[in-house]
Amino acid sequence: MEAPLAERIRPQKLEDYISQQHLVGPNGSLTQQISKGIIPSLIFWGPPGTGKTTLAQIIAQESKRPFYILSAINSGVKDIRDVIDKAKQSGGLFTAKNPILFIDEIHRFSKSQQDSLLAAVEKGWITLVGATTENPSFEVIPALLSRCQVYILNAFTKADLEALLERAMKTDAYLLTKKINLKETEALLRISGGDGRKLLNVFELVINASQGDEITITNDRVLELVQQNTVLYDKTGEQHYDIISAFIKSIRGSDPNGAVYWLARMIEGGEDVKFIARRMLILSSEDIGNANPTAFIMANNTFQAVTTIGYPESRIILSQCAIYLATSPKSNASYMAIGNAQQLVKQTGDLPVPLHLRNAPTKLMKELGYGDEYKYSHDYANNFAEQEFLPDAIKETVLYNPGSNSRENSNREFLKNRWKDKYGY
Numbered sequence: 392m393e394a395p396l397a398e399r400i401r402p403q404k405l406e407d408y409i410s411q412q413h414l415v416g417p418n419g420s421l422t423q424q425i426s427k428g429i430i431p432s433l434i435f436w437g438p439p440g441t442g443k444t445t446l447a448q449i450i451a452q453e454s455k456r457p458f459y460i461l462s463a464i465n466s467g468v469k470d471i472r473d474v475i476d477k478a479k480q481s482g483g484l485f486t487a488k489n490p491i492l493f494i495d496e497i498h499r500f501s502k503s504q505q506d507s508l509l510a511a512v513e514k515g516w517i518t519l520v521g522a523t524t525e526n527p528s529f530e531v532i533p534a535l536l537s538r539c540q541v542y543i544l545n546a547f548t549k550a551d552l553e554a555l556l557e558r559a560m561k562t563d564a565y566l567l568t569k570k571i572n573l574k575e576t577e578a579l580l581r582i583s584g585g586d587g588r589k590l591l592n593v594f595e596l597v598i599n600a601s602q603g604d605e606i607t608i609t610n611d612r613v614l615e616l617v618q619q620n621t622v623l624y625d626k627t628g629e630q631h632y633d634i635i636s637a638f639i640k641s642i643r644g645s646d647p648n649g650a651v652y653w654l655a656r657m658i659e660g661g662e663d664v665k666f667i668a669r670r671m672l673i674l675s676s677e678d679i680g681n682a683n684p685t686a687f688i689m690a691n692n693t694f695q696a697v698t699t700i701g702y703p704e705s706r707i708i709l710s711q712c713a714i715y716l717a718t719s720p721k722s723n724a725s726y727m728a729i730g731n732a733q734q735l736v737k738q739t740g741d742l743p744v745p746l747h748l749r750n751a752p753t754k755l756m757k758e759l760g761y762g763d764e765y766k767y768s769h770d771y772a773n774n775f776a777e778q779e780f781l782p783d784a785i786k787e788t789v790l791y792n793p794g795s796n797s798r799e800n801s802n803r804e805f806l807k808n809r810w811k812d813k814y815g816y
Contacts, residue, residue, distance in 0.1 A: 396566075396595040397588045400559050405449050409558070409587075410442065410551040411544050421446075421542065425453050432512050432519040434497065434527050434536070437544025440586030443522035446544075447493040450520065457490035459517075463499035468507045475511045489515055497521035498530035505532045512538045546585025553580075555587050556594060569598065570605045578610035582617055593617055631662075635670055638713075642671070643678045647717040654706075654713050664705045668694040671712055682722035682796040689715055722794030731790045742782035775809050789814050 402408050405415055405425065414421045424430055430450060435443040451458035459474045478490040492511075494500070511517045512535070519539060523530060527541055547555070556573065560566050579597075583590035597608055600616050634656050641649030657667055668690070675690035693712040697705035751761035766776035779786050793799035793806070806814065 397591040409554050432539040434521040434539045434541045438546045440588035441544040447520045451491045460493045463496040471507045478517045492517040493520045495522050498523040498525040505535050547587050572607040575610045578613035642717045647714045650713040650717045658706050664697040668697050677726045679719050680722045680725040682720040686719050720796040724794040728791040
């Protein structure tokens, strides 16, 4: 019983593979490709413990191809070239089926390491199957990505995980020597987080820690043996971007419950407090803006405070700010205004500054009319004098549209009183 349970019950045939029916079910795309014997280079993208390595091995076995495996953690360019040379020799003139090279955690390969695979994939010396837990759009170079089909593997469902436990108890020689009463599964499933390997590891831990051949598994027993369920949160990976996205969208959507939940996920995962506070500072301007200018002050003070304090106390400050922002009036008018202005600049290029708005520090500039006819606002009633501030080619263009909230409704009235009907406020 030297190998872990997950390895001992690893399926050897496609029909025994649990989950990912969109790929390996009767009408799955991989099922059809395997049956035809046409296997393109692939990248399997999915969370840990969803069967990426197993699927690669089954593909090689059912298509009767030589199988080579490398781990990006401890392999370099030389290792890749050695395997490619072996693959070319094993393919050669004696078989029409090129070998499969499986690279685990391919996202850890550098650009040069990924470059070293291009020719072999392009010329068909190997069929590449890469496995990654990270978004390949960001982690795999475009040249290699364009030569591969990307398949997404999903986290195991409750039914998938229960099927794994059932298989383990029915097929593993060691477990068959035990009388296992799986009374409760909620703790096992929750701790696994959709990771099949983790589920089986914890299940085996509970079995091995129990005395005798009759074993009853309950939620309390599982939690007693597994002291801490480490939150799945990779600060440098896709979880990092997905969870901060959910956090920001919860605040934007005025849901303080969603905001504090996703905030807690980041805190429990050890996220940098400055990263969280920085994103709230951006949001306070992008999504709240002049609907509540105090939000920006609140977020900026939060950033300064958590930078000084750090964990664990900063969680309270982050929570206060997140709830304040979530329950604040919203407006993206400032964000849209600068976006509109930048787009206009790209379309119209470097339009000349109107003469009356130009600076005139020299006599020649004054003689050329720089600054002529400029109206100094403070010389007029209400500190306002109507004049054009845009280049002639785009005069009277409206870039800022106040949002529909009490604060910006006041801005609209202010502009309407000054500019009358000129800009349609």
